[in-house]
Amino acid sequence: MVPRGFVAATLDEKTVAELEEKARQARGAILTMTTLAASGHPGGSMSSLEMYLVLWSFANVDPEDPWRSDRDRIVVSHGHTSPGVYAVLGQAGFFDLAEAIAHFRQAGSIFEGHVEPSVPGVEWATGNLGQGLSAGVGFALASRMSGGCCWRTFVAMSDGEQHKGQVAEARRLAAKEGLTDLTVVVDLNGIQISGKTSDVMPVDVARDFAADGWGVIEVDGHDVRALYDAIASAVADTHRPVAVIAHTVIGKGVSFMEGKAEYHGRALTLDEYERAMGELGLEPVLDRYAPARSARPRTVDGRRTPQPPAIATKPARPADDFASTDCRSAWGRALADIAEQNPGVAIAVLDCDLASSVKTDAFARVRPEGFVQCGVGEHNAATVAGALSVSDVLTFWSDFGVFGIDEAYNQQRLNDINATNVRLVLTHCGLDVGEDGKTHQCLDYVGAFRNLFGWRVVVPADPIQTYKAVVALADAPGNVAFAMGRSKLPPLADRDGKPWFASGYEFAYGGIDWVRDGADGVVLVMGTPSGGAVEAADRLAASGASVAVGVVSAPLDLPDSLSERIGAAPFVLCVEDHHWRTGLWASVVEHAAQHGIRTRFVPLGVTGYQGSGHARDLYRVAGLDADGIERRLRELLSA
Numbered sequence: 152m153v154p155r156g157f158v159a160a161t162l163d164e165k166t167v168a169e170l171e172e173k174a175r176q177a178r179g180a181i182l183t184m185t186t187l188a189a190s191g192h193p194g195g196s197m198s199s200l201e202m203y204l205v206l207w208s209f210a211n212v213d214p215e216d217p218w219r220s221d222r223d224r225i226v227v228s229h230g231h232t233s234p235g236v237y238a239v240l241g242q243a244g245f246f247d248l249a250e251a252i253a254h255f256r257q258a259g260s261i262f263e264g265h266v267e268p269s270v271p272g273v274e275w276a277t278g279n280l281g282q283g284l285s286a287g288v289g290f291a292l293a294s295r296m297s298g299g300c301c302w303r304t305f306v307a308m309s310d311g312e313q314h315k316g317q318v319a320e321a322r323r324l325a326a327k328e329g330l331t332d333l334t335v336v337v338d339l340n341g342i343q344i345s346g347k348t349s350d351v352m353p354v355d356v357a358r359d360f361a362a363d364g365w366g367v368i369e370v371d372g373h374d375v376r377a378l379y380d381a382i383a384s385a386v387a388d389t390h391r392p393v394a395v396i397a398h399t400v401i402g403k404g405v406s407f408m409e410g411k412a413e414y415h416g417r418a419l420t421l422d423e424y425e426r427a428m429g430e431l432g433l434e435p436v437l438d439r440y441a442p443a444r445s446a447r448p449r450t451v452d453g454r455r456t457p458q459p460p461a462i463a464t465k466p467a468r469p470a471d472d473f474a475s476t477d478c479r480s481a482w483g484r485a486l487a488d489i490a491e492q493n494p495g496v497a498i499a500v501l502d503c504d505l506a507s508s509v510k511t512d513a514f515a516r517v518r519p520e521g522f523v524q525c526g527v528g529e530h531n532a533a534t535v536a537g538a539l540s541v542s543d544v545l546t547f548w549s550d551f552g553v554f555g556i557d558e559a560y561n562q563q564r565l566n567d568i569n570a571t572n573v574r575l576v577l578t579h580c581g582l583d584v585g586e587d588g589k590t591h592q593c594l595d596y597v598g599a600f601r602n603l604f605g606w607r608v609v610v611p612a613d614p615i616q617t618y619k620a621v622v623a624l625a626d627a628p629g630n631v632a633f634a635m636g637r638s639k640l641p642p643l644a645d646r647d648g649k650p651w652f653a654s655g656y657e658f659a660y661g662g663i664d665w666v667r668d669g670a671d672g673v674v675l676v677m678g679t680p681s682g683g684a685v686e687a688a689d690r691l692a693a694s695g696a697s698v699a700v701g702v703v704s705a706p707l708d709l710p711d712s713l714s715e716r717i718g719a720a721p722f723v724l725c726v727e728d729h730h731w732r733t734g735l736w737a738s739v740v741e742h743a744a745q746h747g748i749r750t751r752f753v754p755l756g757v758t759g760y761q762g763s764g765h766a767r768d769l770y771r772v773a774g775l776d777a778d779g780i781e782r783r784l785r786e787l788l789s790a
Contacts, residue, residue: 153166153209155209155210155211155212156209156210156211156386157209157210157379157382157383157386157387158383159383160383161376161379161380161383162375162376162379162380167375167376170201170204170205170208170375171375173204173239173242174200174201174204174375174404175404175431175432175433176242176433177200177204177235177238177239177242178197178200178238178403178404178405178431179428179431179433179436180234180237180238180241180242180248180251180252181193181196181197181200181234181235181238182405182419182424182427182428182431183252183424183428183436183437183440184234184237184238184251184252184253184255184262185234185255185418185419186418186419186420186421186424186437187252187253187255187437187440187441187444188255188256188257188418189418190256190264190418191233191234191255191256191264191416191418192231192232192233192234192264192415192416193234193402193408193414193417193418193419194340194342194401194402194408194411194412194414194415194416195229195231195232195235195309195338195340195401195415196232196233196234196235196236196238197235197401197402197403197404197405197408198338198340198372198399198400198401198402198403199229199232199235199307199309199338199399200235200238200239200403201372201373201374201375201378201397201399202307202336202338202372202378202397202399203227203235203236203238203239203307204239204375205375205378205379205382206225206305206307206336206382207225207239207240207243207272208243209379209382210223210225210303210305211223211302211303212225212272214240214243214244214245214271214272215244217245217271217272217453218271218455220543221301221302222302223302223303223304223305224274224287224290224291224294224302224303224304224305225272225274225304225305225306225307226274226275226277226283226284226286226287226290226304226305226306226307227266227273227275227277227283227306227307228277228280228281228282228283228284228286228287228306228307228308228309228312229277229280229283229307229308229309229311229312229338230265230266230276230277230278230283231264231265231278231416232309232338233255233262233263233264233265233266234255236266236270236272236273237251237255237262237270238251240270240271240272240273243272245270245271245272246270246271246272246450246453249440249443250262250448250449250450252440253440253443253444253448254443254444254448254450257444257448259447259448260448260450261448261450261451261452261453262450264278265277265278266278267454267568268454268455268569268570269452269453269454270453271453274286274290275538275569276565276568276569277565279561279565280309280311280312280315281312281315281316281317281318281530282317282534282562282565283306283307283308284306284308284317284318284321284322284325284335285317285320285321285530285531285533285534285535285538285562286306286534286535286537286538287304287305287306287321287325287333287335287538288321288324288325288328288330288333288531288535288538289534289535289536289537289538289539289542290302290304290538290539290542291304291325291328291330291332291333292328292330292499292523292535292539292544293497293499293538293539293542293543293544294332294542295330295332296497296499296520296521296539296544297497297542297543297544298497301332302332303332303333303334303386304330304332304333304334305333305334305335305336305382306333306334306335306336307335307336307337307338308335308336308337308338309337309338309340309343310337310338310339310340310341310343310348310354310356311343311344311348311351311352313337313354313356313359314352314354316530317528317530317531317534319359319363320525320526320528320530320531320532321528321531321534321535322359322360322363322365323363323364323526323528324523324525324526324528324531324535325365325392326363326364326365326391326392327364328523329391330392331388331389331390331391331392333392334382334385334386334392334393334394334395335360335365335392335393335394335395336378336382336394336395336397337356337394337395337396337397338372338397338399339356339372339396339397339398339399340372340399340400340401341401342401342410342411342412342415343412343415344412344415344416345412346412347412356394356396357369357394357396360394360396364391365391365392365393365394366385366388366390366391366392366393366394367393367394367396368381368384368385368393368394368395368396369395369396369398370395370396370397370398371397371398372397372398372399373399373400373403378395378397381395381397382395401414401415402414404430404431405426405427405430405431406430407423407426407427408427421437424437454570456570456628457541457542457543457570457572458572458628459540459543459545459546459572459626459627459628460496460497460543460544460545460626461496461626462489462492462493462496462545462625462626463493463495463496464492464493465622465623466485466488466489466491466492466622467622468484468488468618469654470615470642470650470652470653470654472484473613473614473615473618473642473650474641474642475639475641476614476639476640477614477635477636477637477638477639477640478578478611478613478614478617478635478636478640478679479508479509479510479578479579479635479637480510480614481614481615481617481618481621482510482549482576482578482617482618482621482633482635483509483510483511483512483513483514484510484513484618485617485618485621485622485625486500486510486511486513486514486547486621487513487514487516487517488622489545489621489622489625490514490517490518490521491517496545497521497543497544497545498514498518498521498544498545498546498547499521499523499536499539499544499545499546499547500514500515500518500521500522500523500546500547500548500549501523501525501532501535501536501539501546501547501548501549502515502522502523502524502525502548502549502550503525503526503527503528503529503532503550503554504524504525504526504527505549505550505551506524508551508578508579509549509550509551509576509578510549510578511547511549523535529550529554529555529558529559530558530559530562532548532550532559533548533555533559533562533563533566533573534562534565534566536548536566536571536573536575537562537565537566537569537571537573538571540566540571540572540573540574541569541570541571541572545574545625545626546572546573546574547573547574547575547576548573548574548575548576549575549576549577549578550575550576550577550578551577551578551579551584551591551593552577552578552579552580552581552584552593552596552634553579553584553590553591553592553593555575555576555577555632556575556577556593556595556596556599556600556632557593557595557599560599563575563599563600563603563606563630564603566630567603567604567605567606567630570605570629571630572628572629572630573630573631574621574624574625574631574633575630575631575632575633576621576632576633576635577593577596577632577633577634577635578635578636578637579591579593579636579637580593580596580634580635580636580678580728581593581594581596581636581678581679581728581729581757582594582728582757582761582766582769582770582773582775583636583637583638583679583728583766583769583770584636584637584766585637585638585763585764585765585766585769586763586764586765587763588761588762588763589760589761589762592757592760592761594728594729594730594757594760595729595730595733595734596608596610596632596634596729597610597634597677597706597707597727597729597733597734597735597738598729598730598732598733598734598737600632600707601707601733601737601738605629605630606629606630606631606632606707607624607629607630607631607632607660607705607707607708608631608632608633608634608705608706608707609624609631609632609633609634609660609704609705610633610634610635610677610678610703610704610705610706611633611635611678611704612640612643612652612664612676612677612678612679612681612682612702612704613640613641613642613643613651613652613681613682614640614642615642615643615650615651615652615653615656616643616652616656616658616704617633617635619652619656619657619658620633620658620660620704621633622658623657623658623659623660624658624660627660634678635678635679636678636679636728636766637766638679638766638767640679640682641682643666643681643682643685643702644685645666646667646689651664651666652664658704660704660705660708661705661708661709661710662704662705662710663675663701663702663703663704663709663710663712663713663716664701664702664704665699665700665701665702665716666681666685666700666701666702667685667688667689667692667698667699667700668697668699669688669692669696669697669698669699669700670697670699671696671697671698671721671788672696672698672699672720672721672722672723672724672784672787672788673698673699673700673701673716673717673720673722673723673724674687674688674698674699674700674701674723674724674726674780674784675701675703675717675723675724675725675726675735675739676700676701676702676703676725676726676727676735677702677703677704677706677725677726677727677728677729677734677735678727678728678729679728679766680726680727680728680770680775680776680780681702682777683726683770683775683776683777683779683780684700684702684726684777684780685700686777686780686781687777687778687780687781687784688700688784690777690781691781691784691785691788696784696788698784698788699716699720701713701716703735703738706727706734706735706738707738709738709739709742711746713739713742714742714743714746714748717739717743717748717750718746718748718750719750720750721750721751721787722750722751722752722753722787722790723739723750723751723752723753724753724755724780724783724784724787725739725752725753725754725755725756726755726756726775726780727755727756727757728756728757728770728775729756729757730756730757731754731755731756731757731758732754732756734756735756736752736754736756739752740752751787753783753787755774755775755779755780755783756775757773757775758773761773
């Protein structure tokens with residue numbers, strides 16, 4: 152028996168013969184499941200098949216314990232080749248192959264059209280091409296950071312995705328970080344949906360990898376011995392990551408499918424299926440699986456839910472430390488304190504050439520081995536962070552809002568699907584980006600996450616609350632985004648002038664801080680304008696009007712208790728440095744509708760992009776400073 156780990160010099164004749172027979176049977180399974188489902192991607196599944204067989208046969212993985220902590224990670228970037236993945240995993244014993252054949256692409260089945268980690272043996276949900284190598288880089292970094300529990304990472308890719316920019320970002324980061332335990336295998340079949348890759352978008356795959364510092368090995372992708380030898384050589388290379396370029400044929404094994412673009416994403420007709428199975432020397436078996444498909448899928452979701460590592464020491468600082476600073480500096484202090492006081496916790500912080508602006512530079516000095524400089528490569532950084540965060544590494548990525556969510560929205564969506572544990576810290580949000588102007592005004596940092604199902608969003612009101620929120624949620628499960636501006640903010644004060652969020656305050660996600668009471672109206676405010684809202688309420692109080700002010704830090708998860716406060720209010724003014732339709736006001740109106748509350752909900756947010764200028768001047772123009780908020784409140788009080 153050939154041992155796992157690609158440590159044997161080569162494959163013996165018996166093993167080669169066994170793999171070739173498995174490949175023949177797996178091709179039959181691919182054609183049966185796609186024909187039965189009347190959809191799928193058989194062509195690329197058949198060209199990638201030997202890659203999958205060799206990887207799952209000889210990597211350190213265990214069908215009896217698919218989530219063993221020291222397992223090798225195998226990422227399939229071209230997730231549409233799921234029929235090939237399922238065929239190989241089923242043969243290997245990760246699950247009953249008959250279930251995958253019968254219920255492929257069926258509602259309620261885990262065997263979806265693109266690979267998902269609900270299937271035992273699948274590490275990462277892919278399908279949006281260009282994501283897999285970034286995930287592989289994240290897993291390889293996690294292996295290096297985890298300490299004592301090390302694994303190799305393999306990424307299977309298509310040739311059609313190689314011209315995507317994110318792939319280049321990932322290649323360069325892998326080489327820069329010296330990820331020698333990362334191996335890529337590219338299915339170079341020369342065909343994609345629209346025809347030949349050389350016509351659609353020519354890419355010299357081998358030259359691109361070599362130019363970025365990778366080793367390159369080219370091989371016949373259907374010769375299992377040659378594939379094994381190439382991957383074993385890549386594993387043995389301790390100087391650089393290696394890409395194995397596997398020259399393959401789409402639809403390999405069935406003459407009328409070979410080299411034909413139409414079979415990239417088309418299942419066979421019944422006549423074609425019978426012909427194809429005959430060429431493979433296999434019996435058509437659609438009748439065997441059709442009855443099972445008419446029944447409810449019996450498959451069990453095998454998804455695991457990895458948790459972030461817990462921090463034993465929750466740091467704290469006196470309020471005086473935040474007397475004259477900004478929220479982003481408070482976040483940076485929290486991060487550095489967590490790292491200093493929890494030396495046994497693996498922590499990764501990703502940066503995209505903005506360390507001094509997003510305040511991750513202090514962490515880089517405290518824990519340089521955990522600081523990952525990704526350059527100007529936000530798409531890659533988002534996916535790398537996701538993979539790190541499900542690998543027992545406490546993971547933070549900080550960037551400007553316009554890059555971390557607006558530019559990398561799809562990557563954050565895929566992190567949501569992959570149930571990651573990313574701490575995303577977005578600075579320079581809203582008009583508080585100031586002089587940078589329209590292109591850098593992230594005005595949808597709540598609205599964008601509203602469209603995702605698993606993300607939580609925290610918008611702190613001042614530096615003290617920022618620090619406490621970061622510390623409180625640093626090791627919370629799931630994805631959390633913190634959004635803040637750029638400017639220095641004085642701590643929010645109570646009526647006696649003492650910091651509201653000082654000693655005795657503990658951050659609780661989903662709560663609302665009622666910093667002022669009043670019966671004449673309600674102001675709900677989020678983030679940077681909070682100080683202006685309080686100042687406006689205090690001015691009104693001096694003239695005899697009492698307005699309650701609730702500071703909302705979790706706009707996507709308002710508490711049920713809010714209905715008690717706003718149910719009898721004459722009006723509710725929602726103040727936010729955000730697009731007025733999709734942020735706090737939208738959440739409050741949704742909450743009111745769900746609770747049957749009828750009152751007047753008035754938005755006061757950003758109604759359009761503004762030019763460059765100091766944040767205080769942009770706030771004045773938008774009516775988001777204390778004067779503007781007071782003016783709007785007086786209008787409402789006199790209506």
